[in-house]
Amino acid sequence: xxxxxxxxxxxxxxxxxxxxxxxxxxxxxxxxxxxxxxxxxxxxxxxxxxxxxxxxxxxxxxxxxxxxxxxxxxxxxxxxxxxxxxxxxxxxxxxxxxxxxxxxxxxxxxxxxxxxxxxxxxxxxxxxxxxxxxxxxxxxxxxxxxxxxxxxxxxxxxxxxxxxxxxxxxxxxxxxxxxxxxxxxxxxxxxxxxxxxxxxxxxxxxxxxxxxxxxxxxxxxxxxx
Amino acid sequence: xxxxxxxxxxxxxxxxxxxxxxxxxxxxxxxxxxxxxxxxxxxxxxxxxxxxxxxxxxxxxxxxxxxxxxxxxxxxxxxxxxxxxxxxxxxxxxxxxxxxxxxxxxxxxxxxxxxxxxxxxxxxxxxxxxxxxxxxxx
Numbered sequence: 407x408x409x410x411x412x413x414x415x416x417x418x419x420x421x422x423x424x425x426x427x428x429x430x431x432x433x434x435x436x437x438x439x440x441x442x443x444x445x446x447x448x449x450x451x452x453x454x455x456x457x458x459x460x461x462x463x464x465x466x467x468x469x470x471x472x473x474x475x476x477x478x479x480x481x482x483x484x485x486x487x488x489x490x491x492x493x494x495x496x497x498x499x500x501x502x503x504x505x506x507x508x509x510x511x512x513x514x515x516x517x518x519x520x521x522x523x524x525x526x527x528x529x530x531x532x533x534x535x536x537x538x539x540x541x542x543x544x545x546x547x548x549x550x551x552x553x554x555x556x557x558x559x560x561x562x563x564x565x566x567x568x569x570x571x572x573x574x575x576x577x578x579x580x581x582x583x584x585x586x587x588x589x590x591x592x593x594x595x596x597x598x599x600x601x602x603x604x605x606x607x608x609x610x611x612x613x614x615x616x617x618x619x620x621x622x623x624x625x626x627x628x629x630x631x
Numbered sequence: 632x633x634x635x636x637x638x639x640x641x642x643x644x645x646x647x648x649x650x651x652x653x654x655x656x657x658x659x660x661x662x663x664x665x666x667x668x669x670x671x672x673x674x675x676x677x678x679x680x681x682x683x684x685x686x687x688x689x690x691x692x693x694x695x696x697x698x699x700x701x702x703x704x705x706x707x708x709x710x711x712x713x714x715x716x717x718x719x720x721x722x723x724x725x726x727x728x729x730x731x732x733x734x735x736x737x738x739x740x741x742x743x744x745x746x747x748x749x750x751x752x753x754x755x756x757x758x759x760x761x762x763x764x765x766x767x768x769x
Binding site: 437440441444445448450452454471477478479 | 708
């Protein structure tokens with residue numbers, strides 16, 4: 407990428423911008439590009455105005471003043487996502503969630519347990535949805551391939567296959583089955599597409615919930631005097 | 632049960648305090664004319680030794696744009712990559728006036744509160760009922 411710098415300085419800038427881009431996944435592409443361009447411009451101007459003679463120390467100083475990509479991103483992304491990404495707490499959160507789900511009710515965390523249970527339920531739903539989608543694609547393609555082979559090699563896999571004749575002409579019958587198999591895999595792909603929509607929706611709902619809980623917790627912890 | 636999770640955190644307090652005031656400073660700088668990100672940073676932090684993470688102004692600028700308080704424009708620069716300029720909209724000017732006035736009043740409150748004397752209880756006949764202990768969970 408031509409970023410207006412050269413040598414090791416260019417590499418350092420590229421590395422920073424790459425990390426920025428990675429952190430921006432999930433916001434609209436146009437906003438992403440815009441922000442990356444803007445930060446690039448900032449780095450350029452800051453670099454141009456800094457008097458440090460050694461270029462590498464200068465660029466490091468510039469980026470240090472700018473802050474980690476997370477600082478640039480934070481308010482653009484829903485807060486929950488950034489903190490999760492930044493602090494790498496996810497495994498801990500999952501463990502905590504499971505503990506609360508199993509032992510929460512006797513400890514008096516009824517409401518929270520219900521929320522975590524709901525979360526796990528939704529997760530199971532998502533997982534099973536994807537398993538169905540993938541198996542539809544897999545079986546669709548496999549049967550299509552076997553049926554196409556049968557088209558050219560009559561009796562292929564005959565001991566295991568018993569194809570019900572929908573129409574009297576065997577070739578036409580096979581073609582109908584192939585189309586059916588392809589349709590099933592297409593449905594599987596359709597489910598994948600729907601799934602990405604669904605995931606976005608679910609993520610959105612949980613993010614809202616998460617923010618609500620956090621705000622509520624803040625209010626509880628620090629009551630206004 | 633939630634008290635364990637979040638303790639007292641000075642860094643958070645400073646961040647919270649800065650967020651709103653930085654926004655006001657940005658609006659103030661823009662009320663004097665258009666700026667691009669880096670020139671804003673220079674204008675705002677240039678006059679003091681405040682330790683400002685420069686990147687934090689971009690999320691604020693993004694939000695101001697979304698709220699329609701500023702408008703943006705990419706302009707070719709004679710040297711280097713194009714700059715994204717920010718201008719205050721009419722709505723932004725209004726917001727700056729209102730917020731600036733509010734800030735002035737709040738600063739006054741803080742200052743007055745600092746000067747005011749505590750209630751004079753020495754003469755009153757009172758009894759200590761309970762004392763909260765100083766805790767350190769941060």
